[in-house]
Amino acid sequence: MIERLQTLDRRWIFLILFLAVAGSLLFPHTLHVAVEPYVQKAYDTLDLLKPGDKVLMAFDYGPSVAPEIHPAALAMLRHSFERGAKVVMYTLWNEGLPFLDASIQHVAVPMGKRENIDYVNLGFKWGGLQGSSVIEGMGSNLKAVFPVTHEGVPYDQVPILQGVKGYRDFKVLIAVSAGSPGVDEYVRYANARYSIPIVAAVTRVSAPKEFPYVNGKQIYGLCSGLVGSAEYEELIHHPGLGIAGLFALSVANLVVIAFIVFGNLIYFWGRKSKKG
Amino acid sequence: MSHDLGVWVAALLTLAALSFLYKDNLFYRIAENIFVGVSSAWVFATNIHSDLIDDMLLKAFPHAFHQPGPPDLKPLWGGLIGLLILSRLIPGWTSLSRWGIAFVVGFQTGIQLFGAIVGNVLLQLNSTIVPLFVPRNLSATLRNGLGTLGTFTSLSYFYFSREQKGWFGVVTRLGVWFLMISFGAAYGSTVMTRMSILIGRLQFLLSTWLGVIHT
């Protein structure tokens, strides 16, 4: 019995997890969230924006992690627009473009924002090389990196980009980032050299890596994972995908904890029966 | 249930990829090979557009693309370096290809050098140094003390030129404990991330494809 449990076929574990998550999606509950200080900090930073301030926003993520941070991107974009800021958007991930587009469709267009005046989509530039090349380059000469917008309008003809040279012309950089190139490179090259404040939304997994940067005031606020997204949605009073996924997420977490406990029970039971 | 062919394709591919959990099988293998083919072609094509066309050809020959502005021939040098790297396709030309690689490695290394010094040494050092005792604030004192102790001992763990024995062994052991707590916490916080990806896929299957839930 013990041996069988100790060498339990992991496919049972897979099945249990699958059923738990699918079940909690089929029978959902609404949960309320308490806001973490880092998310509050992010909110407070963006809340300081004044009408006409320019914001740079990077959509550096792909479909694989979108469920986690895309809601945060939408919420932060909405918040910036609510504060009257003008947003310059781009992506260094070739997979990020559909999400950039979707964000415009879901947030900018319904809010009546005008393309190239209230926001602009600079499109995709391959970050490659850990992104340092592009991220470095954008600091002193944004135009060299993005000569035309995604829709093909030359840089100089875009009203929102008038007089914009590099990072120093923006109040804040919102980095929605799932890896490299992403927030680490922004800290290392954009913040270190041009001291542009960064507000970041990252996956839960890379969040701890950013904590020292937040404590070191290199990042001004951090929204991590689906929970962070949900908290931000709560702060701007606009529930969305973030809050919707929370219940299933909590159940999945409990299942994993149960497996750790279960694994240990078997381990100790096995040791005891060996001794005895 | 969806009537969109695309959604069906996506759903079937999702199931094929998930089937790997049961065991390696025909469907997984098909999905795997489709994925490798599609993704490499996709990335290649995107890069051709963004770097070869936008960054090189468009700048060097704007008129050919009906764009205004004087031609800037500098990006063609990038193309030349690229051709150098490619030259290894010709037998016996491998050394030329190293020249190209050397250029890329060289300037990138230069940037990483000061990037690491600024971002990861100086600024980190700056935020590590905190007062060890804050008057009339026990929690801040504890927090700063523990944090400094953690950084100090974990950093000692990576000291290579001394055997981890005696008093130094005690220090590094403490460092390992801090590392383990950190790894555990990172694992715990990752569960959230990864589960939300699974949730995203299941939401797609249950709502977009089957239509049994509404998100």
Next chain:
Amino acid sequence: MIKRGVFLFLFLSASPVFAGDEKPPMLAHPYVLVTMLLMIAILYTYLLTAKKGKLPFIRTLPGLKAIDEAIGRATELGKPVLYLSGLGDVDNIQTLAALSILSHVAKKAAEYDTPLIMPSMYSVTMVTAQEVIKEAHLRAGRPDTYNPDNVYYVSDEQFAFVAHTNGVMERMRPAANIYMGAYFGESLILAETGHATGAIQIAGTAETSQLPFFVVACDYCLIGEELYAASAYLSQDAKQMGSIKAQDVVRLIVLGFILVGSILETVNLPHYADFFQKVLGGG
């Protein structure tokens, strides 16, 4: 004494920080320059000492011994060894460290005549790895057994690469999986699939976010900087060993800074807090 040192440092770095639109100063980022020159000086001191034949002591890293054992086991079982150099291109220092370690692994594998499989995510990494392995075969005295088909490109897309590598693990059942270099979201997919196929697994990465997974799921794991130390340790090359020693000296300096700095912060010496806030912070 410390105060004088601080003032010297301040004096050296007295020029203003470079700002984008102003006319740039002759010397921007002086503190960074000083730090860099200091590090170079330390490196060269220890390189010269090591070159004179005085090899510094470096403690053993358990994961490294395991590499040789794992290759040995693969040979006994008649199964291949899988080596991944991570998801970075050659411009990533971790990849370069991984290629350095590869040169050792490939030599061992060539000596034992065990096939080494290496799918790669980037073209240039693939090309470089091919050269590393070819040369390892030469050094092992078996140039004939080098098979370039075992080192190949898959796709620049992370998960296509992973999907393929998973398939390789399931089908070829390598007896040893060695993951060195930069890894991201896929670390646990690789490590758990590898575990299920019964392979010995040795990992090494400097990606902090992925370390937990490798630590939990692999048999051995090189943590952070150990990855860089490993390549030096394996080569037993005087210059590489000297640089590890130099790294340790810098570490001591940083430890000293933390200790002294915290104490000075605590007693709140005038000028001192300013020094760290403004001078270091202004990088």
Next chain:
Amino acid sequence: MQRQIPMFIVFVSGLTMIVDYFFPRVPYIQGAREIFLNWGRIALTFAMILGIMNLLMSNLRKVALRKAGWIYNVILLGSFALTFYFAVQYKMVPSGNTFITHKGTDMGSSGTMSFASKIFLDVYTPLSGTIFSLVAFFIASAAFRAFRAKNIEAILLLSSAIVVMLGSIPFGDSLFAWLGLEHILGHRNFSWLSTQIQQIPMSAAQRAINFGVAFGMVFMSIKILTGIDRSYFGGGGE
């Protein structure tokens, strides 16, 4: 000679970046950074051709030799050709059309989409997401087999993992209200404890790792620039 020229190139291109960073007023070098970065991007795209050639050739060879499972190589080649054809011809003029004209709802839109974007949305996206989602399952299996409390280190690892997991779910606190943690910690609870763990010991250890990684990076960079380390040639140390 074979080694000297590339070493020289590495040194010069690296030094240019360093000089540009520290001495921004040096003529000729000023602005070299941007130009080099641009060249690097272009060069690496050329380099991609090496990999693509390798992929295509090895698969073609397997098909030609009718090696076991060659039909899979046909699938790979076919999907490559199809995607490449549509993706590359879609935006021949760089300005103008959008590469992906996906304007609509989340990930399942209809309307006027190019075939290239259909491939992206219906093949690339689900596969990438699903392969990634496998991690969720492996997290559970690793939790079951690898988190055994064998020694102090393992106990620390698993207890901090459990606390953080409980702390990050919204009802983690209420679930364990019966433990009476509030009475011991005041208003504080699991989410508080989890935040503390992440902010103090975890942050400290991560910082130590980061320091080490940075030292490694700095020294490796110096070694590469000065030609002490030549692993990028494929030659190891010497």
